[in-house]
Amino acid sequence: MINSVLGPISAEKLGKTLVHEHFIVGQPGWQTDETMFPYDRKAALKTNLEVCKAAREVGIETIVDCTPNDYTRDPELYKELAGKSGINIICVTGLFNGTTGATTYWVAKTMFVKDMPKMMAELFVREIDVGIGKTGVKAGAVKVASSETVTPYEESTFKAAVIAQKETGVPIITHTEGPNPGIAQADLFIKEGADKKKVLIGHVSNSTDMDYYKAILDKGFYVGFDRMGMILYTQDEICIKNIAELCKQGYSDKIMLSHDTCNFWCGRSLRDIAPPEIVAMLSNWRIDYVSRTVLPALKEQGVTDKQINTMMVENPRNLFTGK
Numbered sequence: 001m002i003n004s005v006l007g008p009i010s011a012e013k014l015g016k017t018l019v020h021e022h023f024i025v026g027q028p029g030w031q032t033d034e035t036m037f038p039y040d041r042k043a044a045l046k047t048n049l050e051v052c053k054a055a056r057e058v059g060i061e062t063i064v065d066c067t068p069n070d071y072t073r074d075p076e077l078y079k080e081l082a083g084k085s086g087i088n089i090i091c092v093t094g095l096f097n098g099t100t101g102a103t104t105y106w107v108a109k110t111m112f113v114k115d116m117p118k119m120m121a122e123l124f125v126r127e128i129d130v131g132i133g134k135t136g137v138k139a140g141a142v143k144v145a146s147s148e149t150v151t152p153y154e155e156s157t158f159k160a161a162v163i164a165q166k167e168t169g170v171p172i173i174t175h176t177e178g179p180n181p182g183i184a185q186a187d188l189f190i191k192e193g194a195d196k197k198k199v200l201i202g203h204v205s206n207s208t209d210m211d212y213y214k215a216i217l218d219k220g221f222y223v224g225f226d227r228m229g230m231i232l233y234t235q236d237e238i239c240i241k242n243i244a245e246l247c248k249q250g251y252s253d254k255i256m257l258s259h260d261t262c263n264f265w266c267g268r269s270l271r272d273i274a275p276p277e278i279v280a281m282l283s284n285w286r287i288d289y290v291s292r293t294v295l296p297a298l299k300e301q302g303v304t305d306k307q308i309n310t311m312m313v314e315n316p317r318n319l320f321t322g323k
């Protein structure tokens with residue numbers, strides 16, 4: 001059984017799944033922007049009910065919210081969203097990277113604590129087995145992240161993720177920064193004895209290099225083209241061409257598609273502060289973009305309905321079951 005925010009569900013219930021999205025996002029320290037505090041929960045609910053409705057309209061049945069502990073989660077909000085929308089929501093436990101995630105709370109402990117992975121894993125395991133705080137919501141996966149290289153702090157979070165996976169059996173989903181670190185992440189997971197069939201190396205689409213994707217795929221990991229519509233790194237047309245080519249070469253059973261949408265920002269939103277040319281680049285960055293635009297474009301490039309079902313339904317299910 002898989003931990004959804006409304007309780008355990010069977011893998012068969014997942015259906016068409018987006019494996020990497022965010023309902024709310026608050027970078028560590030956003031609370032210090034005190035004119036914006038606390039976050040407008042009503043507005044977040046309204047926005048995200050619309051997000052869930054748009055997802056349902058294109059047949060999405062499950063959304064994995066990949067927001068880790070240090071990026072502001074709201075399990076009660078996820079429960080309300082799942083209950084009102086009928087979408088299965090799975091949330092995560094985990095810690096973000098050292099560059100834009102690590103809080104002084106954890107970093108300061110590295111001065112005194114010898115076994116940081118063990119300490120972090122205690123938190124992850126508790127949130128999977130017992131629940132997040134007093135909400136009763138159990139995390140269904142672990143999220144960890146690296147910078148452009150895997151720093152010592154991040155190495156601790158990855159080791160903790162593997163400990164939690166060994167104890168609880170949940171999948172691990174990663175964030176990679178820039179076009180390179182997926183290979184180092186994969187090698188670290190192998191060294192630590194992670195179950196590769198339950199690891200998704202995220203954001204490989206930051207790179208356009210087929211050899212990079214294949215280096216990770218050939219080690220036995222899933223890869224995420226999971227920033228579709230967010231063209232700050234790679235144009236969608238290039239991702240679509242590369243996904244189609246990978247499908248042609250027999251890798252469809254290791255690819256997952258998602259958007260990494262950040263649907264509600266705590267504090268100042270990216271859309272409010274970014275220059276207009278950047279905001280314009282995000283016009284397709286929405287929850288139904290893969291279904292409405294990317295999948296038809298993939299079909300035009302020869303990707304079959306069966307391969308699409310593999311990427312959108314079977315792979316997410318197998319990520320959770322380890323099949």
Ligand SMILES: [Zn+2]
Pocket residue numbers: 020021022066175260
């Ligand atoms: Zn993300």
